[in-house]
Amino acid sequence: MLELKNINKAFGNRVIYRNFNLTIQDGDTLGIVGPSGAGKTTLLRMITGLEPIDSGELLLNGTPIDPFRNRADAGKVGVVFQDFQLFPHLDVLANVLIGPVYAQHTDRAAATQAAEKLLTQLGLADHARDYPYQLSGGQQQRVAIARALALQPAVLAYDEPTSALDPAMTADVAQLIKGFARQGMTQLIVTHDMPFIDQIQPRVITVGRDDDAQVSA
């Protein structure tokens, strides 16, 4: 269970979140929707440790975590970036292995076996030795998902997962997320794409764009 308690966040004078609370239960798939500039990505970046929280607490299964300052807490929420951010100089397998092998010091043979299993599950078994530029947008996104899952995160977060995809690929990723939901994976989807959310039908919270800071959920 991931909890955000009394989160405050401002950029200069602009308050984005004021005493914001949110609970994501294990196995929950939560959609965070709202227009551009509402602070959806900021929320995701705070949860994943890419942006500091001004004040408040992040708790994972009741234990406070600080992924921004504490590297041991990084990776507990995996991220699939809007533009994937695969490492272009590494092939698919190496992209997936880099976290387990170098950050978690998992034995390479065991990590490779796990990575190959993940790639097979995601329909990428034949692309393990391909480089990101050789893949379609949808395939690149699946590699990004595999890379995030390789660290066995408690929560998998997606930042605008449909922004780089055509409608057919959007339907594919919706099916994938629904499949993960059925498997009991805890997921957080940040998007402004309402038709996409309609395909998945997760629990949804909306963040607004006015001067009022987000205060609820």
Next chain:
Amino acid sequence: MNWHYIVSILPALLSGTQTTLIIFITTLVLSIPLGIVVSIGLRSGWRPLQWVLNAYVWLMRGTPLLLQLIFIFYGLPMVSIYFDRMSAVFLAFVLNYAAYFAEIFRGGLQGIPQGQYDAAKVLKLTPLQTFRLVVLPQVVKSVIPAVGNEVINLVKDSSLVYVLGIGDLLRAGNIAAARDVTLIPLVLVGIVYLALTALLTWGLRSLEKHYAYYR
């Protein structure tokens, strides 16, 4: 063509070539790592360090290498700092070329999207791992053409050591030309420089091809 004459001056030219290559290789081996360190410092965000390094780069790029050589060998003794000729050459060349490499690597580092650092962070990589595994390989690919230009320049700039009386390739050719009143030694010197730069150009192209495996 007087082959006997050419053979007779070859030992002197080869000795000069050896000196040129020593200057070239030593400068390259030391200035590239120093340039990388300086480029990281330039992006460190620590203002005093940035100011000092910017001043260093400005000084090195804003004055001729010839002047720097003269200053280090003839000027520094005035404040009781002494270098032998080769040490003065290495110091001047390494400091000068590291400044150029630092600017090249700084540009390369700026070209890496913030998202790559973010991805590395959420994958729990340390800053050092991020640099070694994610950033540096991409920077190397992007800077090869610019570094290549500097490497070719370095071969030719090595001839500036004549000012300190060091027997490099050009000086060996000049001595023979003046002594024997012929341009043949200088023609040979030109051929050696062309051969060296051709070899380097081929090496750099091969390196570019090696890194062409991804986009």
